[in-house]
Amino acid sequence: MKRLIRHARVLVIDGGRALVYRNEGGGDAPDLRLVRSASQDNPPTHEQGRGPPPRTNDSMGRRSALEQTDLHQIAEDRFVAGIATEMERDLEAGAFEALVVVAPPEALGVYRKAVSAKVAGVTLAEIAKDLTKHEPSAIAAIVTKALEAD
Numbered sequence: 001m002k003r004l005i006r007h008a009r010v011l012v013i014d015g016g017r018a019l020v021y022r023n024e025g026g027g028d029a030p031d032l033r034l035v036r037s038a039s040q041d042n043p044p045t046h047e048q049g050r051g052p053p054p055r056t057n058d059s060m061g062r063r064s065a066l067e068q069t070d071l072h073q074i075a076e077d078r079f080v081a082g083i084a085t086e087m088e089r090d091l092e093a094g095a096f097e098a099l100v101v102v103a104p105p106e107a108l109g110v111y112r113k114a115v116s117a118k119v120a121g122v123t124l125a126e127i128a129k130d131l132t133k134h135e136p137s138a139i140a141a142i143v144t145k146a147l148e149a150d
Contacts, residue, residue: 002124002147003027008098009035010143011087014107015076016040017132018083021139022096030144032136040079080107081114088116099123100143104130125150 004010010021010032017039025031080103090096099119103111105128112126127146131139 002150004030004100004124004140004143004147005098007096008100008124009087009090009096010100010102010139011083012102012131012134012139013080013083013111014104014130014132015073015079018079019132020087020090021136023140025140030140032140034136038079038083040075076107077110080110084111084114084116084119087119091119091122097122100125100127100147102127102129102131102139102143104128 004023004027006023006026008023010023012019012021017037019037020035021032022035023030024033087099091099099122101108101111101123103126108126108128112120115123125143125146127143129142131142134142
């Protein structure tokens with residue numbers, strides 16, 4: 001059974017918001033305190049992209065429209081990757097020794113691709129949930145339950 005050790009970090013992230021908590025309590029009674037938060041203004045693709053979708057010509061000279069690039073999703077992926085880089089900097093600076101990551105499945109997939117092996121090595125658990133709008137006490141309860149289940 002894993003526990004959330006004192007001073008462990010809990011990263012709660014989605015494509016537009018990140019909350020980094022530090023556990024000030026013990027393993028039996030976590031007390032999450034906000035270390036920092038980040039967010040981005042990311043309007044929908046239709047508000048970001050201008051003009052018609054790109055077109056291409058095939059070998060027969062026929063024109064067809066290409067799929068519109070999802071600028072919103074690209075911005076979300078870059079945001080998550082940037083947070084993964086910040087977590088590596090924090091680890092190298094000695095800010096934490098253990099980490100729990102909480103993110104919706106799609107953001108968690110992006111995070112896994114972007115995170116360094118060092119950070120992945122100190123990660124106690126990855127929880128596939130969107131908890132960015134939850135109170136720290138609720139996040140602590142969900143993290144504790146997930147760690148106990150491991």
